[in-house]
Amino acid sequence: MMKFLTSLFLGAALLAAPVHAQNQPLRIIIDEGVIEPMPFAVPDFVPDSPAAADYAREITRVVASDLTGTGLFREIPSDAFISPVSSFEASVQFADWKAINAQALVTGAVNVSGNRLSVRFRVWDVFSGAELGDGLQFAGTVDGWRRMAHKVADQVYSRITGEGPYFDSRVAFVSESGPKDQRRKRLAIMDYDGANVQYLTDSSSIVLAPRFSPTGDRLLYTSYETGSPRIYVLDVNSVKRQVLPTQEGTMSFAPRFSPDGKTVLYSLAQGGNTDLWRMDISTGNSVRLTSAPSIETAPSYSPDGSQIVFESDRSGTPQLYIMPANGGEATRISFGKGRYGTPVWSPRGDLIAFTKQSKGRFHIGVMRIDGSEERLLTASFLDEGPTWSPNGRVIMFTRETQGASGRSTLYSVDISGRNLRPVRTPDGGSDPSWSPLLN
Amino acid sequence: MDTGTKISAIAHVTLIGWALIGGTFRSEPLPFEVQDVSVISAEEYAALFAPKPAPEVSDTPATLDEPPKQEDEAAVPEQTEVEQPRPETIAPSEPETEELPEAVVETPDPDVVEEVPALDQPEPDIAALPVPPGAKPKPRPAEKVAPQPVAPPPPEVKPDDVETPPVSTEQGAETPREEQEQTAPEEATDQIVTEAEQSNELAPDRSPRPPAQRPRRPEPAQTAEAEEAKPATDDAVRDALAEALGEAQNEQPAPSGPPLTGGEKDALRIAVSNCWNVGSLSTEALKTTVVVAVAMNRDGTPVIDSIRMVDSSGGSSGAAQQAFGAARRAIIRCGAKGYNLPADKYGQWQNIEMTFNPERMRIK
Structure with missing residues (x-):
């Protein structure tokens, strides 16, 4: 009987329970906030x-x-x-x-x-x-x-x-001094913030476009010391260098390491045509990746090494294309009005930074690897040569001011387009290349 | 079983049965509206619908009042010797530093102060300047990006160049009024303005390609309804059993009152939004939606220890923790003085679940 009564009482309590179980949490959705430091x-x-x-x-x-x-x-x-x-x-x-x-x-x-x-x-x-x-x-x-x-x-x-680190890194760049028509250029390296500048070459010949190896211990760069552009590999610690083999009567430039550091992509101009080539550093053997009558240059690997983004004028104006790392059919990804160049794949793999010329102005921009969500971050008389920070959050580039007394300066900008600021260097600077994070 | 027990049992069963079936828990009859009807005569009806002269129409159109605009809502280290003696090169010879794998310092007991500091609750950022109709607002660069743009404060008033001769108090001069500093909301813009966007004339052409399709936003109404529609059977059983066993006899139920109005919910949402700073979040955290539960005190302040993440989507656990951190800071900072919530509806907002969805902020 007691069990019966207990069950009955609990049943009554259960029936009455919903009356008291009414305190569900209040639910609201916050989808607007503020963005501030x-x-x-x-x-x-x-x-x-x-x-x-x-x-x-x-x-x-x-x-x-x-x-x-x-x-x-x-x-x-x-x-x-x-x-x-x-x-x-x-x-x-x-x-x-x-x-x-x-x-x-x-x-x-x-x-x-x-x-x-x-x-x-x-x-x-x-x-x-x-x-x-x-x-x-x-x-x-x-x-x-x-x-x-x-x-x-x-x-x-x-x-x-929650972002990856990037302060403990270095930047290689071309230090520039003197007027525009007599500019002296030296290869230099510094902390990411412009401190501790050290010079790696003298100013006896023009140097261009240094590019760090994935481990940060070597630099590729282009030098005109023989009269025509040739690619050199420089050991950052010993400052010893060697020239990469090239064919007679050709010009090679715009080099960039593969993610494993074993091969180098570069442009080779021969007979008025420029194509992309890949060289095995250990053997010096080169393989031709493109054979179009147009100009293909400025190649950059995807972080996994499976694809290459590059610049080509095969459509009439310089645009950005992506193709497999071993060559093959290229897919155009830039379709905006203007001329696109110097694409660089983000270390994260999700974005491509580029230079764009439109309506007499230069821009540094980013787009997704399928060309969508293009976003221009800067605008000036001349912005070019973007390079990514090791964590893929910041872009450094060259800005040159107008006129005979115009000066090249390194700038950095967050990929959101905020925090555009110059990087202080003793002299002018151009062609930055951000190293990986130091060990 | 003796006769007394039987009688008692029958009486109790009868009483409980009467209580369940007889009317104690019977629901109230559904409300219905009553309208008064009056009977009128045929003459009155004819007079009511008799043709009337047409109203005069003026050739001059009257000025219509502009409809009111609805404002937007707004380890002990092993010091391994790592020397980097660089030979005589012109390369930088920087000594290496070595990251030690474990924490090296014992954690002191943090003096956690649960009192929330008295912070001024910022007013919603609402543009104070009138916008001419039809004019497209031009985005301005500002350090703060908020839901509503705020114009920069006017420049400070410069002192007059004309010297005013001093007046002695003996001449009955008025006591100078104490100067008050004029305050203005912090300048803000409603979107990130890149250098490329600052000038319309020099603005580049947009890519004609359509942007990638974004993931569908969560449907708040359905979610909320679905959650609310879930039978709270488990809770009900637990509550009923607890009550039946007398566990919660001393607890006084909070007055629930009617549900919060849309305006009251909006006020809470805007208050939290004003402190939800996503500016320092990683790009992955900006793709992560977190649901945060918080218990509230009767004075409208959050119970800090109760803030917890109940769900996340769209990112890794690390990104979710970053997003949760930003959400928690928002709840604490703007709730320091207590959110403006109706006290008589405390039961309705005693527990709150806030879904922080940064999708709109990511594309600013």
């Missing part, structure tokens, strides 16, 4: 000793500069800080950082022992009161403090945005 704070890293004070301050400044240079972050000036960070081990007073709207906080410390320097740091999500990732430490010699700062910034950047 994220405010962050990076108090000066704490030196473990007086000898580390200068390094701590400089490393902090480089980290802050890297982050703000992306255009995705806005540094909160130290004047606004409520609580100073005097100890790396001390707990973070999140309320003080929330009060000044710091959404991310970077704390760090620097230790110097003899010729050794170490940097340890943490990244905090202020509004959740939690650490983003684990604390990390980099160590090296004191001369490498700048690279360590870039590595710290890379970690912070990646943890907050």
Whole structure:
């Protein structure tokens, strides 16, 4: 009887239950937001000793500069800080950082022992009161403090945005000085942000279009030192170089490494026609990939090495085409009004950067690999020669100003079209090539 | 079973049966409308429908009021010696740094402060400048991209060059009014303006090719309805059993009130949108939709510890975490002072699920 009564009572309760089970969550959809730099704070890293004070301050400044240079972050000036960070081990007073709207906080410390320097740091999500990732430490010699700062910034950047790192990388470019009609060009290499410029060649002959190998230890470039353009391979560390074999009476230019670094794509001009060729670096054997009567040039591999995007005027005007890596039928992907050139495949594989000339203006743009969603990012008298950052988020290119006193300058721009900014170099700069991330 | 128990059982069964069938849980009769009907005479009817003289028509068209515009919603490191002694070359000889694989610093106990700082809740970004009818708005470059463009604030007023002779207080001069700083909403544009788009004259021609077909947007109405239409059997059973067993006797049910109006929901949506900053998200995270659940306090502030991601789609787990981080910051920041929600409907918004879909932001 008791079981019967219990069942009956529960049944009654079940029937009555829907009356009380009415608190479903309120559901709303947010599909509009804002796009603005994220405010962050990076108090000066704490030196473990007086000898580390200068390094701590400089490393902090480089980290802050890297982050703000992306255009995705806005540094909160130290004047606004409520609580100073005097100890790396001390707990973070999140309320003080929330009060000044710091959404991310970077704390760090620097230790110097003899010729050794170490940097340890943490990244905090202020509004959740939690650490983003684990604390990390980099160590090296004191001369490498700048690279360590870039590595710290890379970690912070990646943890907050989810993008791959790119600060610890270098850029090869052609340093230009003198007036336009007597311009002296030297091959140079620098940190991605324009610091530590080193020259790899003298200015006795014209050099063009340096291109990093996938491992970043070699450079391809074109030199006119024999009177006609020829392709050289330069070892970045030893600065030793060798010329790639070529046929008599031909001109070779626009070289680019394959993703495995074993072959080189290049253009070869012979008898008034220019086609694409591929050379095995170890043997020097070349294979012809195109044989059209038009001009084919500026080849670039897809990241997986299966396809090549290049420029051709086979339709009457320079346009972009994609073909299999071993040659074959090419598919046109650019259909806008104007002339397209210098295509470069993104390291992510999803976009192609290019130069476009239209209505007397030059643009750097990106499009999907099927040619859709073309988007022009810049516009000026002369923009050309895009190169991708290692993470595929930023493009660097050459901008030249008009007139006899016009100057070539390197610029970078986010693929969204925001954060267009010059890259400071001692002299003018052109033909940038972004290295892969350093080891 | 003794007679008393039998009588008691029969009485209880009768009582419960009466309660279930007899009317306690009987639903109320459906509401119906009642209209008054009055009887009129034939004369009154004829007079009512008698032909009337045509109204005078003016040759001059009257000015119509413009319909009101609907505003958009708005490890201890192993310090391996890695020296890079570069020979005498002109190449850069940078010492290598070595990334250590594990965290090297013990995590101090973070002093988590659950109090939400008093942040000013920004007003919805609404353009203050009138837009001439028919004129195509020209996008301006601005650091902030928001749903609604905001004109830059007017330049600061410069001091007058004309010197005003000082007036002594003895002459009965008025007490100078305290200066107040004029505030204006932060300048914003409603789309990313690239250099190539800043000038119409120099703007390049667009590719005539149609853009790739985008994935279909989720259909919020259907989803919501479908979710709401799901029988909450499990919850109902659990609640009923809990109540039957007396587990929740001390809990006072929150006043639910009527459902939130569209305007109330929009106000909440706009409030969160104003703090949802996707500017620092990766391109993959910008393709990831996350559903975030949050419990709310009665004062309209979110319970920070309750914020959790209940679903994600369109990206990797890493991208989902990035997207969730941005969503969580938005909920906390703009809810610091409490969202403007009706207190008498607390039961309706005690728990909220927000779907953050960045698709429209990705194509800004």
